[in-house]
Amino acid sequence: QGYAGGLCNLGDLLCDERRDVDGAEKAYRAAIKADPGDATAHYNLGHLLEHKRQDVDGAEKAYRAAIEAASEADPGCAPAHTNLGTLLLFERAKKAEAEGDLARAAALYDEVIKHYTLGKGAEHEWTREAKADAARVRAALSRTWEGGRRGAGTGQAGRKGSVKRV
Numbered sequence: 289q290g291y292a293g294g295l296c297n298l299g300d301l302l303c304d305e306r307r308d309v310d311g312a313e314k315a316y317r318a319a320i321k322a323d324p325g326d327a328t329a330h331y332n333l334g335h336l337l338e339h340k341r342q343d344v345d346g347a348e349k350a351y352r353a354a355i356e357a358a359s360e361a362d363p364g365c366a367p368a369h370t371n372l373g374t375l376l377l378f379e380r381a382k383k384a385e386a387e388g389d390l391a392r393a394a395a396l397y398d399e400v401i402k403h404y405t406l407g408k409g410a411e412h413e414w415t416r417e418a419k420a421d422a423a424r425v426r427a428a429l430s431r432t433w434e435g436g437r438r439g440a441g442t443g444q445a446g447r448k449g450s451v452k453r454v
Contacts, residue, residue, distance in 0.1 A: 290322075291322045293328070295316070296326070296329050299311075299316040309340045313341075320353075324357070328354075331350070331354040334348075334351040334353075334354060334368065334371065334372075344375060370403070370404065370414075372407075381397050390425050391429060393425050394429055397421050
């Protein structure tokens, strides 16, 4: 398990038993410094940042690093894929959709589907729900684009609710 593994265990102990979030974060970061290729250290840091710090950007970066560092023993790093998919779904895709940025939401739903497929499987309920969300957003996007083409020249193209183009 090595030095990085020991630091991860220390981080787990500090976070779970002692409720010392600062100490746990330091331990996980020390584990990453000791072994930048340790997927578990990156994953644990991501989980802490997401759930204890509400640091969405930091958690996303850590989950992506865990996936990148995954070994042949755990090539998919399923928990990191699942957590990244969930983070992207609730912190990125649904917010983009609520803001009316349907093109960005559709692209994000595609990424959620990819991560849920790798983390949970293609037929898992979460993956199927993300596929349905993506289809719904693409249908709305298609209707909006169609409406924009029909409204071109009539002053309707810039109506409220039109899609931000990316």
